[in-house]
Amino acid sequence: MIPTTACLFLSAMLFFLGMLGFLLRKNALVVFMSVELMLNAANLAFIAFARMHGGVIGTTGHVSAFFVIAVAAAEAGVGLAIIIALFRTRRTLDVDEVRALKH
Amino acid sequence: MSAFSNLVLSPMLLPAMPASTVVLPSFSFHEFQPLLPAALLAITAMLLMLTEAFSVSKSRSYQAILAVVASAVAGFLAFQNTQLPAGLILNGRGVMDGFSSWITLIACLAAGMSSLLALGFFRQRNAERGEFYGLLLFSAAGMSLLSVSNEFVTLFVNLELMSLATYALAAFWRRGNRSVEAGFKYFILGAFASAILIYGVALLYGATGTTQLDMLYHVLPKALEDSPWLVWSGIILVLTGLSFKIAAVPLHMWTPDVYEGAPTPVTALMSAGIKAAAFVALLRVILHIGDSSAMLLHILCFLAALTMVVGNLLAIAQRNVKRMLAYSSIAHAGYILIGVAALFAGGHLGNKVGVLSATQMANSTAEMLRSSALQGILFYLLSYAITVVGAFGVLAAIERREDDGAPNAWDLSKLSGLATRRPGWALAMALFMFSLGGIPSTIGFLAKLYLFKAGMSAGLIGLSILGVLASAAGMYYYLRVIVYMYMRPPTVTETGIRHWSTEFILAVSAVAVIVLGILPGPLLDWLSQASLFSPN
Numbered sequence: 250m251i252p253t254t255a256c257l258f259l260s261a262m263l264f265f266l267g268m269l270g271f272l273l274r275k276n277a278l279v280v281f282m283s284v285e286l287m288l289n290a291a292n293l294a295f296i297a298f299a300r301m302h303g304g305v306i307g308t309t310g311h312v313s314a315f316f317v318i319a320v321a322a323a324e325a326g327v328g329l330a331i332i333i334a335l336f337r338t339r340r341t342l343d344v345d346e347v348r349a350l351k352h
Numbered sequence: 353m354s355a356f357s358n359l360v361l362s363p364m365l366l367p368a369m370p371a372s373t374v375v376l377p378s379f380s381f382h383e384f385q386p387l388l389p390a391a392l393l394a395i396t397a398m399l400l401m402l403t404e405a406f407s408v409s410k411s412r413s414y415q416a417i418l419a420v421v422a423s424a425v426a427g428f429l430a431f432q433n434t435q436l437p438a439g440l441i442l443n444g445r446g447v448m449d450g451f452s453s454w455i456t457l458i459a460c461l462a463a464g465m466s467s468l469l470a471l472g473f474f475r476q477r478n479a480e481r482g483e484f485y486g487l488l489l490f491s492a493a494g495m496s497l498l499s500v501s502n503e504f505v506t507l508f509v510n511l512e513l514m515s516l517a518t519y520a521l522a523a524f525w526r527r528g529n530r531s532v533e534a535g536f537k538y539f540i541l542g543a544f545a546s547a548i549l550i551y552g553v554a555l556l557y558g559a560t561g562t563t564q565l566d567m568l569y570h571v572l573p574k575a576l577e578d579s580p581w582l583v584w585s586g587i588i589l590v591l592t593g594l595s596f597k598i599a600a601v602p603l604h605m606w607t608p609d610v611y612e613g614a615p616t617p618v619t620a621l622m623s624a625g626i627k628a629a630a631f632v633a634l635l636r637v638i639l640h641i642g643d644s645s646a647m648l649l650h651i652l653c654f655l656a657a658l659t660m661v662v663g664n665l666l667a668i669a670q671r672n673v674k675r676m677l678a679y680s681s682i683a684h685a686g687y688i689l690i691g692v693a694a695l696f697a698g699g700h701l702g703n704k705v706g707v708l709s710a711t712q713m714a715n716s717t718a719e720m721l722r723s724s725a726l727q728g729i730l731f732y733l734l735s736y737a738i739t740v741v742g743a744f745g746v747l748a749a750i751e752r753r754e755d756d757g758a759p760n761a762w763d764l765s766k767l768s769g770l771a772t773r774r775p776g777w778a779l780a781m782a783l784f785m786f787s788l789g790g791i792p793s794t795i796g797f798l799a800k801l802y803l804f805k806a807g808m809s810a811g812l813i814g815l816s817i818l819g820v821l822a823s824a825a826g827m828y829y830y831l832r833v834i835v836y837m838y839m840r841p842p843t844v845t846e847t848g849i850r851h852w853s854t855e856f857i858l859a860v861s862a863v864a865v866i867v868l869g870i871l872p873g874p875l876l877d878w879l880s881q882a883s884l885f886s887p888n
Contacts (some may be wrong), residue, residue: 260554264551277536277540280540284543287544287547287548288547291547291550291553294551295557298554298557298558302558306561309557309563310554310557313504313553313554313557316505316509317505317550319509320508320512320546323516324512324543324546327516327519327520327539328519328540330520331519331520331523331536331539332536334526334532334535335532335533335536338528338532347533
């Protein structure tokens with residue numbers, strides 16, 4: 250049995266990797282993937298804690314993870330559509346090029 | 353407490369209960385009453401989406417009218433709910449109180465008014481497409497549901513319902529450079545913020561074993577002793593995620609870009625509705641997790657001060673009116689944060705006094721502080737919604753189609769001489785600017801007065817004085833708009849196209865700004881009866 254701390258450590262690593270990816274990467278798709286990584290880190294934390302608590306309290310964590318998955322899917326739907334529209338208007342996905350609104 | 357509160361499992365009972373004995377919850381009809389406005393909005397939204405799929409008609413005006421009617425009926429239902437007693441509904445997943453009903457009313461108001469603005473706005477640009485009104489109503493339904501959420505995952509899902517619809521609305525001109533960019537920035541930063549929020553929720557769940565706010569309130573002090581690191585990281589992550597949505601400094605960077613790039617009716621919806629709904633979420637979370645530490649009050653006050661000062665300073669430097677209004681909305685978020693801090697300080701004061709002397713008097717003082725702060729916040733949100741929709745309405749009216757892609761589309765010079773070209777619009781804009789700046793006899797002045805008064809009586813004297821000074825500094829950029837409209841010769845000859853729906857919104861908002869600014873009595877009476885669910 251994997252100890253809860255190990256799961257939580259992995260989840261924290263994923264979260265920070267996602268955060269770093271969000272802040273450092275330049276491609277809009279990779280930035281979006283980093284956000285998904287953070288959501289999955291939250292899922293992992295939910296599941297790890299759910300197993301730690303067990304019983305009725307544990308159910309909350311399991312169900313929460315499902316909701317987060319559903320929301321992440323909806324987010325991907327809207328987000329990818331916006332990213333496609335972005336690519337169509339400027340033929341690049343570099344986030345540094347997205348700066349028509351700065352002055 | 354109402355009859356169904358015994359359905360709610362107390363946190364002490366939870367661990368002892370084996371999974372096999374979970375009783376299926378039973379709901380009574382009146383528990384669904386606070387959800388009716390949201391249900392109506394969501395059903396109408398689905399209907400609008402379906403009409404878009406099946407109808408062959410070119411004109412989309414009927415969709416706007418349907419959206420306005422649905423918002424009006426939902427707003428009426430919400431208004432009837434404002435007198436509801438405070439209590440938990442749906443097994444503790446939601447709350448029923450006057451506060452959430454008022455926020456629902458503001459959301460319906462914002463949705464209805466921006467639908468009307470959009471009707472004329474998109475008609476002139478031949479950009480009418482049916483998803484717009486459906487998405488707009490989905491967003492309003494999300495706002496309404498967000499205001500009744502009492503559980504973190506429910507709150508998260510409703511926050512996303514509201515936000516996802518708005519991301520799509522911001523990028524609605526999918527061929528327009530600026531609109532898509534606004535949608536993209538809003539989406540990517542919003543998704544980042546909600547990921548932070550949900551990670552914080554996961555940590556709080558790990559530390560306390562619950563995601564329900566009222567239970568969290570009871571078990572948090574013990575969890576704070578057991579695992580302070582986990583709880584504090586959870587609280588900070590959750591508050592970070594929510595501060596992004598209200599655009600508190602230092603998480604405000606998205607606001608000017610998104611407000612500027614989004615189609616103007618969408619900007620009106622965002623500044624009036626989303627802001628109000630996000631504030632309720634923040635307020636509920638703070639009320640439930642805040643009592644465990646006085647440090648949170650300091651954080652809140654610091655955030656309020658920073659938001660007011662930075663928002664106003666950045667607005668002063670702006671020549672672009674739409675961006676200026678975006679920065680001013682940041683400053684207004686700072687003022688409302690004073691109210692949130694006052695509400696929170698009132699409760700805190702009450703707890704402390706209750707421990708020391710436990711007199712009835714002290715408790716009633718704390719109660720009074722709370723209710724005056726609550727009244728202040730609600731009045732402010734309502735007044736800001738009315739005023740800012742009107743202000744963006746004027747911008748939508750004077751906006752020219754060929755300016756859509758231009759970088760100086762909303763430069764101050766576009767407003768010069770508006771008083772000679774369109775005296776009615778100029779007068780309305782002047783009223784909105786007076787109200788946003790807080791000139792007496794407008795609704796904005798009273799809103800600031802009540803908010804700062806609540807801050808003063810809760811003991812936040814320094815913060816309230818800073819608020820007054822900041823709003824005095826803010827007068828500069830509001831008055832500059834009026835100077836351009838009335839004292840500069842017109843530089844453009846084009847007057848902007850009139851449409852009955854835009855003019856209707858301008859007239860209604862302008863009249864409301866003045867009438868409620870002079871006779872706020874009945875509204876204040878209603879607002880003072882609004883209840884707020886509190887866990888203790």
